[in-house]
Amino acid sequence: MDYTIKDVPRSEQPREKLNDHGAESLTDTELLSIIIRTGTQGKNVKQLSGQILSEYSFQGLLNVSRSELEDFDGVSTVKSGQIKAMAEIANRMRREKRETLESLSDVESELEDLKLLDSEKLRVFFLNSGNEVLGRETFDGGVSSVEISSEDLLRSAVSKNAAAIVIAHNHPSGKSEPTEADRDFTENLKVSGEVLGVELLDHLVVGRKVYSFRRDSDMLNP
Incomplete structure (x- = not known):
């Protein structure tokens, strides 16, 4: 059974914080929590997201393999796919935004x-x-x-x-x-x-x- 985040104060729950204050108010850990949605037994989604980001930055997630992500307890095949899709979207947006090579x-x-x-x-x-x-x-x-x-x-x-x-x-x-x-x-x-x-x-x-x-x-x- 997945361990949920319901026992965390509402103001610190990523989805509620998103609804109340907008995406720009979320930390990196909270943004990743929105993507992967649930944690695992004994570890809520914020704890799982924090563990992943302690190993890999958002840029690093682009290069890490899905099998390496699935080494984290609580990261299923579905979750690793979600993380990789998010990283690739961010990478493509970065490329679109950078129209010049100045340095x-x-x-x-x-x-x-x-x-x-x-x-x-x-x-x-x-x-x-x-x-x-x-x-x-x-x-x-x-x-x-x-x-x-x-x-x-x-x-x-x-x-x-x-x-x-x-x-x-x-x-x-x-x-x-x-x-x-x-x-x-x-x-x-x-x-x-x-x-x-x-x-x-x-x-x-x-x-x-x-x-x-x-x-x-x-x-x-x-």
């Missing part, structure tokens, strides 16, 4: 999923002159194995009227130090882009940390 940290926040992959992916951000994102594309493979050339990337950028691009790829080994192939690809893309009027703003290599060619080398600096 390296903005780009890095778009690459968290690449740290978890066991195969290489190449992601490209197409930007206009105001750093507004015109589009994103993700390809299988890294710069040495992906089935797309620098010419193909630039052709796609031109078709989108992009003034600049940012590219990123992951190293499943966890090492973020660029390889010679990474350096060669970066140089070729930079030079070819200059001919076509498409600036390569940065190339990021994602391992356990993130290497930025603009920040950590001289290749893309003016």
